Amino acid sequence: MQIDYDIRANVMVEALPYLQEYNDKVVVVKYGGNAMTNETLKQAVMQDIVLLSLVGIKVVLVHGGGPEINAMLKKINKPSEFVNGLRYTDEETIDIVQMVLAGKVNKDLVQLLQQAGGKAMGFCGLDGKLIQAEQLNPDLGFVGEITDVNPEVINTALNNGYIPVISTVATGKNGEVYNINADTAAARIAAEMKAANLILLTDIKGLLEDKDDENTIIRTVGVSEVPYLKKQGIITGGMIPKIDCCVEAVRRGVKKTSIIDGRIPHSILIELLTDIGAGTMIIP
Numbered sequence: 001m002q003i004d005y006d007i008r009a010n011v012m013v014e015a016l017p018y019l020q021e022y023n024d025k026v027v028v029v030k031y032g033g034n035a036m037t038n039e040t041l042k043q044a045v046m047q048d049i050v051l052l053s054l055v056g057i058k059v060v061l062v063h064g065g066g067p068e069i070n071a072m073l074k075k076i077n078k079p080s081e082f083v084n085g086l087r088y089t090d091e092e093t094i095d096i097v098q099m100v101l102a103g104k105v106n107k108d109l110v111q112l113l114q115q116a117g118g119k120a121m122g123f124c125g126l127d128g129k130l131i132q133a134e135q136l137n138p139d140l141g142f143v144g145e146i147t148d149v150n151p152e153v154i155n156t157a158l159n160n161g162y163i164p165v166i167s168t169v170a171t172g173k174n175g176e177v178y179n180i181n182a183d184t185a186a187a188r189i190a191a192e193m194k195a196a197n198l199i200l201l202t203d204i205k206g207l208l209e210d211k212d213d214e215n216t217i218i219r220t221v222g223v224s225e226v227p228y229l230k231k232q233g234i235i236t237g238g239m240i241p242k243i244d245c246c247v248e249a250v251r252r253g254v255k256k257t258s259i260i261d262g263r264i265p266h267s268i269l270i271e272l273l274t275d276i277g278a279g280t281m282i283i284p
Contacts, residue, residue, distance in 0.1 A: 015273040022272065023056045025196035026158070030186035031109075032064040033203040035262030042112065045201070048268040049163060050118035057272075058158045061113075061120075061165045062189060064182035065105040072100050086140055089179045094142040094169075097179045101167035102126070109165050121162040125170040126177065128153040131185060133170035133178040144170045144178025146185065149192040187245040191252030198249045199271060200242055201262030206280035207243070209234055220281050223247050246282040257282045 029049065035041040049059050069087075070080050073096060081088040089097060102124035113120035125131025130153055133144030157164040168185040170178045183200060190198035207229075209216035221229065226247055229235045235243050239259075246257035260271045260279030270278040 011274075014275060018273045019055055019057075022052075022196055024058065026058045026060060026190075026193045027052065027197045027199065027272065028060045028062060028186055028190035028193065028195045029268060030062045030064075030182055030198070030200045031262075032066070032182055033201055033262050035201045035267075036063070036065075037067055038263075041262065041265060043116070044265040045262075045268065046109075046112045046116040046118075048266055050113060050116045051269065052272070053118055053163050059163055060154060060158070060189065060193065060195075061109065061163060062182060062186040063101075063105060063109060063165065063167060065101045065167070068100050068105050069097055072096050083140055086136075086143055086181070087179065088140055089142040091142070094177050094179060098124075098169050098177055102169055106165055106167045113163055113165065119162045120165055121157045122165045122167070123153055123157075124167040125180065125185070129171055130154070130166070131168065131170035131180060131188075133172060133180060135172075135176075135178070142176065142178050144172070144180050146170065146180060146188050149188050151189070151192050154189070154193065181241075183242055183245045187249040187254075187257075188252075190249050190254045190257075195249075195254050196256075197272065198246065198254050198257040199268060200246070200257070200259045201267070202242065202259055202279075203261075203263060204239075205261045206259050206278075207235065207239060211236070218280055219277065220283060223250055223282065223284055226282075243282065250282060250284050256284075 035045055052059050073080055106122040110120040110122040129150050132148040133146050136143045136145040154164045168180040168182045170180045205214045206217045209218055242259055249257050258271050258279055258281050260267050267278040
């Protein structure tokens with residue numbers, strides 16, 4: 001029993017310098033993947049965010065919702081189409097995207113955070129012109145490229161003790177609605193907020209030296225190392241856009257970014273408040 005007490009005490013002591021480092025700082029969490037569809041993991045994420053908020057860390061939750069969009073499109077018998085990994089979004093699809101992301105998914109997350117004891121407020125990129133965009137590529141339809149981020153509504157929520165929950169639909173200059181990649185949106189929001197950390201929850205352990213061996217995780221990557229790691233074939237496939245988002249965020253002023261394993265319960269706490277972390281950290 002004494003050993004158990006010692007372990008618990010050591011965990012809390014180890015967290016102390018990190019709590020001091022992040023106190024009153026902004027941390028942006030991009031939420032998606034397996035952690036968003038598994039109920040046990042979903043509860044753990046909500047608990048992590050509420051705990052961090054209660055100890056004085058300003059958490060901003062940015063979410064996607066691909067599986068929910070796919071499910072709704074299936075219900076109306078509309079096939080999902082992808083071009084180079086990005087969802088083709090026609091007028092009917094953008095209506096579904098807006099309804100699902102800014103409606104059901106966003107409000108479900110607000111409810112879960114409140115049930116976990118937090119104060120949460122839901123937004124989408126249309127609110128207060130939070131995320132402004134233009135068309136990325138005519139071949140993709142209403143898929144947007146961010147032109148500007150206005151953090152006023154986020155700051156208002158944070159300053160009043162709320163956890164902002166943001167869905168990534170954006171407004172165009174003529175009132176268009178655009179679908180925005182959630183990783184990209186989280187990186188731009190983190191940069192605009194001068195966040196202390198941007199955390200991307202994923203379905204893998206982090207950046208692996210050998211993609212088939214999870215024991216080869218690379219714990220820390222400097223921005224200057226990224227081109228070499230791409231050339232060596234270590235950063236490949238779906239990891240390329242995630243790393244690129246992290247690099248862009250760091251270059252825009254975010255102190256560090258993390259790609260962590262969302263399949264591990266409480267991985268956000270492990271990443272932020274322990275020495276070992278829960279994934280790969282990208283630093284200047």
